[in-house]
């Protein structure tokens with residue numbers, strides 16, 4: 001469903017790669033793409049308020065359905081008109097489906113305790129929490145109060161309707177890394193059914209929305225590096241008529257090369273009128289260039305701010321940033337303890353414009369809250385600034401040249 005309140009327009013495509021510069025128009029403003037979305041897990045990008053985010057060049061934020069559903073709960077957020085008014089963010093917003101967090105309870109660390117429960121369904125104990133996946137949905141135990149919840153495709157749509165983001169995600173069952181071929185196929189088939197149910201419920205909810213508001217539902221492309229599956233998955237999204245496409249799970253991960261390989265499998269199918277979001281894109285600039293080169297328009301990444309809070313600050317090439325050091329440097333290193341100059345020679349973020357590297361070093365090793373904020377501002381600004389440089393380069397036909405300068 002295309003809608004006058006949501007559309008995507010490509011301004012220019014790169015001549016050599018699938019990189020493209022464009023605009024996503026949402027009811028809460030436009031997103032110039034390719035763009036980075038900081039993650040406001042619990043309706044806050046940790047340590048940053050909305051003015052920090054805007055000053056650091058952010059255009060959009062993504063919040064996690066799972067966390068907001070459990071706390072503060074849907075009733076409170078509904079009363080505010082959505083999570084964006086709740087956190088006083090005026091711009092475009094995204095929510096995920098909750099499936100990824102639920103699958104975290106369900107799959108990884110607890111491999112040893114996989115067993116069959118009385119209903120014959122596979123379940124996993126994870127620190128006392130049990131989650132179960134059936135065709136109906138994913139059942140999980142809240143990490144906050146131990147209450148049992150069922151996240152079905154319909155429920156995910158209803159929660160995301162209340163959270164009121166401009167862009168929302170269909171519920172999928174992410175593929176676990178340790179899945180057998182049989183289990184991968186099951187999860188893949190189930191995801192197609194869940195996406196269809198998400199689509200139906202989303203359509204019903206759309207008819208109830210206030211005039212002038214619209215939530216664009218993205219279908220989740222799945223199948224990992226299985227060419228037949230990922231192509232079938234994307235074809236299903238296009239035929240069904242989702243307004244946007246998201247790549248997640250195994251497709252987009254911490255390994256930029258795996259991300260590249262999987263996106264290459266569908267590059268000829270990607271349409272010009274639907275934006276492509278990479279959920280949880282891993283890596284720094286090296287991963288971003290690979291993704292953008294394959295047509296990714298927006299992405300979120302929690303590690304950008306998480307790394308900042310541990311003292312890992314991004315480095316421009318002018319400051320020594322390169323693939324080998326993953327474009328980052330630990331401000332906790334003692335070599336910074338008496339540096340009166342800013343951390344970066346070229347960065348014009350609030351932190352680098354006002355404070356010395358020595359002060360940042362001192363704040364971070366002392367565990368001071370201001371240090372976490374200044375480091376987060378630098379990293380968010382850095383990625384937003386890189387995205388701006390990438391947009392300009394695509395517009396000028398210089399994308400490959402920019403990539404060569406960086407990578």
Ligand SMILES: [Zn+2]
Nearest residue numbers: 347349352378
């Ligand atoms: Zn900076």
